[in-house]
Amino acid sequence: MANNHRTIGNVCRGIWNRLCLGIARLLFPAQLRTPFYKMAGVKIGKGSKIAATVDIDHSAPELITIGENVWVTRGVMLLCHQRDLTQYEVGKPVMDCELKYAPIVIKDGAHIGIGAIIMPGVTIGKGAIIGAGAVVTRDIPDYCVAVGSPARVIKDFAAKSREA
Numbered sequence: 001m002a003n004n005h006r007t008i009g010n011v012c013r014g015i016w017n018r019l020c021l022g023i024a025r026l027l028f029p030a031q032l033r034t035p036f037y038k039m040a041g042v043k044i045g046k047g048s049k050i051a052a053t054v055d056i057d058h059s060a061p062e063l064i065t066i067g068e069n070v071w072v073t074r075g076v077m078l079l080c081h082q083r084d085l086t087q088y089e090v091g092k093p094v095m096d097c098e099l100k101y102a103p104i105v106i107k108d109g110a111h112i113g114i115g116a117i118i119m120p121g122v123t124i125g126k127g128a129i130i131g132a133g134a135v136v137t138r139d140i141p142d143y144c145v146a147v148g149s150p151a152r153v154i155k156d157f158a159a160k161s162r163e164a
């Protein structure tokens with residue numbers, strides 16, 4: 001999906017998203033924030049908490065799906081868009097490349113550590129744990145721990161329980 005075009009509908013949608021996400025940031029506890037994230041289009045399951053300082057991509061919050069009992073901690077960024085570099089070439093401003101959008105899915109029970117960045121198109125598996133400061137560019141399987149930039153799996157609890 002690519003969308004670089006400024007229509008009245010897009011601008012209104014952008015204002016609405018910024019308003020909902022901005023109000024959410026002011027509220028405490030986390031349960032009060034959830035309806036505002038939902039109004040901006042984020043899908044959030046029961047029992048999930050999003051910290052006040054989480055940066056939700058205001059250009060496409062409807063592309064974010066968060067399961068049940070997920071914890072997205074302080075300073076995390078959920079990013080659903082980036083420039084399409086297949087159109088980039090020497091002498092061309094990168095800003096002339098179209099934006100491309102991709103969904104983020106965070107499955108039930110996942111925990112996203114402080115300051116992590118989740119890149120467009122990534123699925124975080126059920127019960128997965130993302131380390132503080134990780135930059136997640138690829139899908140993370142269920143019940144794995146992933147750290148670093150780019151994030152790599154360092155522990156696999158699913159494999160461990162299969163061995164047991």
Ligand SMILES: CC(C)(COP(=O)(O)OP(=O)(O)OC[C@H]1O[C@@H](n2cnc3c(N)ncnc32)[C@H](O)[C@@H]1OP(=O)(O)O)[C@@H](O)C(=O)NCCC(=O)NCCS
Binds near residue numbers: 073114134154
């Ligand atoms: C990722 C995390 C869950 C791993 O915990 P753990 O399984 O106990 O990890 P360990 O301490 O056994 O560390 C395993 C290895 O990963 C490294 N590591 C741990 N956390 C890391 C991180 N965030 N980034 C990079 N490397 C990390 C350790 O240095 C260690 O490396 P080594 O084997 O080369 O010595 C934890 O370190 C973390 O980042 N938790 C998030 C904290 C957070 O955001 N809390 C919010 C509370 S609301």
